[in-house]
Amino acid sequence: MVQNMIPAPTLSYFVAILVTIILPISVHGLEQSPVPSTVSGQAPGDAQIKTFQVENCRTCHQNPGMRPAYVGSDGIVHDLYIDQKRFEMSTHYIMAGKYYCVDCHETGYDVFPHKEQKPLGCFNNCHEKLKEKFLGIKASFQQSVHYDAKQVEFACNTCHPVHYARKSRRMTLEEKKGMCTKCHEDRHNLTGISLLEQHQWHPKAQLHLKSTACIACHTQPDQWEDSFTFKHRVLPKKEASRLCDDCHSPDGKLADYLIDIGENPLQLSNAQLADNFYVSGATRIFWLDSLGLVLLLAITIGVFAHGLIRVGATVLRKKQ
Ligand code: HEC
Ligand code: HEC
Ligand code: HEC
Ligand code: HEC
Ligand code: HEC
Ligand code: HEC
Numbered sequence: 001m002v003q004n005m006i007p008a009p010t011l012s013y014f015v016a017i018l019v020t021i022i023l024p025i026s027v028h029g030l031e032q033s034p035v036p037s038t039v040s041g042q043a044p045g046d047a048q049i050k051t052f053q054v055e056n057c058r059t060c061h062q063n064p065g066m067r068p069a070y071v072g073s074d075g076i077v078h079d080l081y082i083d084q085k086r087f088e089m090s091t092h093y094i095m096a097g098k099y100y101c102v103d104c105h106e107t108g109y110d111v112f113p114h115k116e117q118k119p120l121g122c123f124n125n126c127h128e129k130l131k132e133k134f135l136g137i138k139a140s141f142q143q144s145v146h147y148d149a150k151q152v153e154f155a156c157n158t159c160h161p162v163h164y165a166r167k168s169r170r171m172t173l174e175e176k177k178g179m180c181t182k183c184h185e186d187r188h189n190l191t192g193i194s195l196l197e198q199h200q201w202h203p204k205a206q207l208h209l210k211s212t213a214c215i216a217c218h219t220q221p222d223q224w225e226d227s228f229t230f231k232h233r234v235l236p237k238k239e240a241s242r243l244c245d246d247c248h249s250p251d252g253k254l255a256d257y258l259i260d261i262g263e264n265p266l267q268l269s270n271a272q273l274a275d276n277f278y279v280s281g282a283t284r285i286f287w288l289d290s291l292g293l294v295l296l297l298a299i300t301i302g303v304f305a306h307g308l309i310r311v312g313a314t315v316l317r318k319k320q
Pocket of ligand 4: 076145146148149150151152158159179180181182183184188214215218234235236237238
């Protein structure tokens with residue numbers, strides 16, 4: 001992810017530039033917005049505060065020339081740029097019908113500088129129905145290495161970017177890995193060496209980093225929990241899967257992670273998915289297994305028969 005990181009002090013310069021340059025331009029109709037923004041509310045003593053039509057969030061937050069981000073007091077990188085294409089592919093847009101920024105950010109954003117806001121969170125009017133489920137996830141998360149991380153204060157949207165949230169089955173493998181690599185590739189790489197080097201213990205590190213989601217090794221299934229719940233319990237590194245058998249065996253854990261292997265842009269069922277992967281040891285093909293058994297049997301019989309003939313021949317030779 002390429003971002004211009006701006007420390008908090010620089011933010012005010014950025015803001016000043018935006019307000020003085022961009023807003024006047026958009027007033028002159030250069031923006032594609034159907035309704036030109038109105039810069040009004042400039043009471044003589046209050047020249048700094050601008051109000052605008054709420055449709056105009058894009059002037060600043062979707063300006064292709066700018067990808068501003070800042071590091072908050074929670075230690076997390078906050079993106080101020082919202083990618084409209086990804087936004088339109090999110091569950092919130094498609095399923096919840098939140099088409100406009102102000103559908104969620106209801107008040108206080110029609111002026112700049114914005115009015116101080118309480119965080120929206122997930123439960124204010126929205127995910128009440130899912131509360132039980134989310135609390136289960138939270139309980140799992142609280143047992144993860146991240147819960148008491150000192151560098152970062154985690155929230156659900158630390159990993160799940162609200163504006164691009166998608167169901168697990170809809171997420172591409174890159175999106176899934178991105179939830180982890182956005183921190184572990186650089187900012188919170190505690191070792192200073194690349195992820196590939198950190199995984200050199202694995203003879204096929206590159207292949208596995210490429211084609212399996214990080215959680216497939218860094219979490220362990222729990223039969224009492226929903227699949228997405230235990231996937232939030234990221235364990236200390238010594239409890240990550242290191243043994244090949246964990247996955248490359250018929251009763252290994254891969255069955256719990258089918259949607260986390262390879263690309264799955266289609267919403268396939270687990271059975272359909274299983275047909276799409278061949279993982280040696282884990283995937284069983286009946287005729288291949290049978291063929292192997294038949295060959296083994298034939299060899300055993302062959303060796304046995306050969307032995308019998310030799311014994312017989314020796315006995316015959318001795319008799320002569
Ligand atoms: C003039 C440029 C500009 C416009 C127009 C604008 N914003 Fe912002 N917005 C910013 C900047 C800069 C920040 C960074 C934090 C700050 O300085 O308040 C920000 C921060 C935010 C935040 C994060 C708030 C926080 O406290 O961290 C939200 C949410 C937001 N804007 C929503 C909106 C919405 C919704 C609209 C449209 C109704 C909008 N903005 C229009 C420039 C703008
Ligand atoms: C589904 C509701 C929803 C919609 C729609 C939405 N946002 Fe947000 N946005 C949130 C939530 C939740 C947060 C996290 C902070 C919070 O809890 O207040 C957030 C955070 C932000 C932030 C701060 C970045 C950060 O990481 O903290 C900005 C900037 C922002 N939104 C701008 C926008 C803009 C611009 C749009 C329209 C293109 C938009 N939002 C649409 C819910 C929404
Ligand atoms: C450390 C990163 C991280 C944090 C923090 C996190 N999640 Fe997740 N979440 C994930 C990953 C990775 C998946 C994908 C699991 C999979 O592939 O099945 C996921 C999946 C989910 C799903 C399943 C979606 C589906 O369609 O099946 C839900 C719901 C969810 N998370 C909610 C939450 C809630 C609520 C919180 C806060 C309590 C939270 N997450 C915090 C990483 C995180
Ligand atoms: C917001 C940044 C961030 C995100 C996102 C994140 N991590 Fe972490 N992770 C950290 C920090 C910071 C620590 C150090 C915690 C501590 O203080 O022990 C950590 C610790 C870890 C450790 C423990 C290493 C050890 O020494 O035992 C593992 C493993 C790990 N993360 C894997 C993941 C996986 C897998 C994901 C994606 C599901 C993920 N992380 C997402 C920041 C992040
Ligand atoms: C094949 C299983 C496997 C996969 C896939 C995997 N890891 Fe690991 N990872 C491990 C094991 C095992 C360790 C412990 C290595 C050690 O003890 O040196 C580890 C170590 C780590 C550490 C700790 C490094 C350190 O020394 O502090 C982090 C962070 C981490 N992995 C993140 C990730 C991320 C992010 C991904 C996805 C891009 C990922 N892992 C994919 C098995 C895996
Ligand atoms: C998290 C589960 C997991 C673990 C642990 C794991 N693998 Fe794999 N491995 C996979 C998956 C999934 C593939 C298939 C990748 C693909 O083809 O896209 C794979 C593919 C391979 C392949 C390529 C041939 C094939 O079967 O497709 C080799 C070789 C391999 N793994 C060796 C190992 C070795 C050696 C270890 C132990 C050090 C190991 N793996 C541990 C999941 C795992």
